[in-house]
Amino acid sequence: MPETSASQPRAAKPRKVAVSAPAKKTQTVKRPRNVSTYDPDVARVICEHLSEGIPLRQICRENEGFPAWRTVYDWMGRDPELAASIARARDIGYDAIAEECLQIADTVAFGQKQVMTDEGTATTIEDMLGHRKLQIETRLKLLAKFHPTKYGEKIGVHGVAGQPPVSTEDTGVTRLFELLRNAELKTRAGSA
Numbered sequence: 001m002p003e004t005s006a007s008q009p010r011a012a013k014p015r016k017v018a019v020s021a022p023a024k025k026t027q028t029v030k031r032p033r034n035v036s037t038y039d040p041d042v043a044r045v046i047c048e049h050l051s052e053g054i055p056l057r058q059i060c061r062e063n064e065g066f067p068a069w070r071t072v073y074d075w076m077g078r079d080p081e082l083a084a085s086i087a088r089a090r091d092i093g094y095d096a097i098a099e100e101c102l103q104i105a106d107t108v109a110f111g112q113k114q115v116m117t118d119e120g121t122a123t124t125i126e127d128m129l130g131h132r133k134l135q136i137e138t139r140l141k142l143l144a145k146f147h148p149t150k151y152g153e154k155i156g157v158h159g160v161a162g163q164p165p166v167s168t169e170d171t172g173v174t175r176l177f178e179l180l181r182n183a184e185l186k187t188r189a190g191s192a
Helices: 040-051 056-062 069-078 080-106 129-146 173-191
Strands: 110-117 120-127
Touching: 040 056, 040 069, 040 080, 056 069, 069 080, 080 129
Parallel strands: none
Antiparallel strands: 110 120
């Protein structure tokens, strides 16, 4: 090693850089799906669960041997009868969800609530009204999205049966100018 004097700058020591090993690809563990080809018995069970208000993804996820939800959509694309059966089952399921809202509203659900007091915390048992309200509102909002004509807000102008259709007037700027011009013509005709 050569000697270094005070006048010569020392060579900087190489910095150690931590090099991480290449990231291993994480493999997701997928549950084996036994059904990938159309099975009428599985389709029937799916329709039964849909008519009870259970979402398709949950049905496919929780039942062993059922296909992935994407596979069910593939089946529906290939089989119009299955698509119609699933649509009917979902429509019945929407009514089941609406009935579930009534059940939630009518059933008192007690729970523990912790309240801060001067002495510390106290636990009270009371009706979980806020939680029940959230459950109902969530279901009703989903129903309004799933089936807007049946469960959504109805906003519109409707005519009377047997009468001519409802007409609207143009209240824009052109109509305003037309009214002003008519008023001006009437005043001229009255002063002449």
